[in-house]
């Protein structure tokens with residue numbers, strides 16, 4: 001299943017993504033962790049050394065390879081250049097699975113040993129101020145969307161994306177790609193404002209959104225969030241000395257996390273499981289086509305000089321049963 005953590009910068013997205021991922025790793029469940037935030041911190045939060053985390057290959061820089069692989073033998077996609085971030089898979093496309101080995105993971109993913117297990121980590125790559133609002137920034141984030149649209153995942157295997165909540169997630173269909181979106185909010189007006197904006201965008205797309213209160217210290221913090229967020233407030237985290245000591249570079253196992261915060265992590269898992277039960281592959285495929293047509297019209301057709309609506313395979317539905325086509329040339 002696919003889980004996103006979104007929210008204002010500094011709210012605790014990376015911290016809570018990392019805790020959630022640790023909980024899964026401790027149970028030896030397959031996890032693909034994706035750092036899609038503008039500020040790339042997930043690697044370090046998962047215990048990587050700063051230098052190793054900074055040396056993670058950037059998905060955004062490998063777009064030509066990713067596109068060529070995913071396009072496979074799909075006759076509707078004539079070249080990697082004609083493939084945009086929203087180009088949907090169709091007959092002949094290659095799909096990704098969470099646990100397999102493939103050239104995309106070979107080029108971009110790194111294994112991180114964690115809580116006695118191991119997770120795969122992908123990163124969109126660092127962003128600079130000059131990237132923001134220009135094509136290069138969008139193509140970096142676009143690599144994640146492209147992968148999610150070509151990914152076939154089932155229950156008990158997880159993609160966890162540490163994401164921004166900025167309006168860039170709404171320029172494409174990225175925000176509709178998840179079984180569960182956890183919006184991390186501190187009990188502040190700004191934290192709640194980001195929730196309202198997200199909720200507004202999500203309304204028309206059946207996005208399952210739950211608020212996770214973070215740094216909730218007092219009764220007043222809690223009642224503020226309850227008043228502002230209502231029943232979307234799922235669970236709250238308090239201040240954590242465990243998190244603080246990790247920030248100081250002291251690695252500690254998850255079992256040492258404060259018990260109330262451990263309980264909150266379990267609640268996230270429970271909510272994700274429930275959301276997965278509502279997974280609808282037809283809708284998932286329909287939405288990717290919807291956003292593809294919108295992107296094609298607004299900039300893609302002009303950029304590529306082609307009618308990108310022709311890339312849509314009307315008979316194709318991504319499902320768990322979609323056979324993964326093996327290219328004989330790749331099998332040695």
Ligand SMILES: Nc1ncnc2c1ncn2[C@@H]1O[C@H](COP(=O)(O)OP(=O)(O)O)[C@@H](O)[C@H]1O
Pocket residue numbers: 007008009010011012013014015016041214215237238239240241243244247
């Ligand atoms: N529950 C918490 N207890 C203590 N410190 C926290 C907690 N949540 C987040 N932090 C700290 O707050 C800062 C911002 O958190 P981070 O997860 O990096 O936010 P984001 O990814 O949303 O920008 C970090 O220094 C982090 O260690």
Ligand SMILES: [Mg+2]
Pocket residue numbers: 010013014015037039041162
């Ligand atoms: Mg972060």
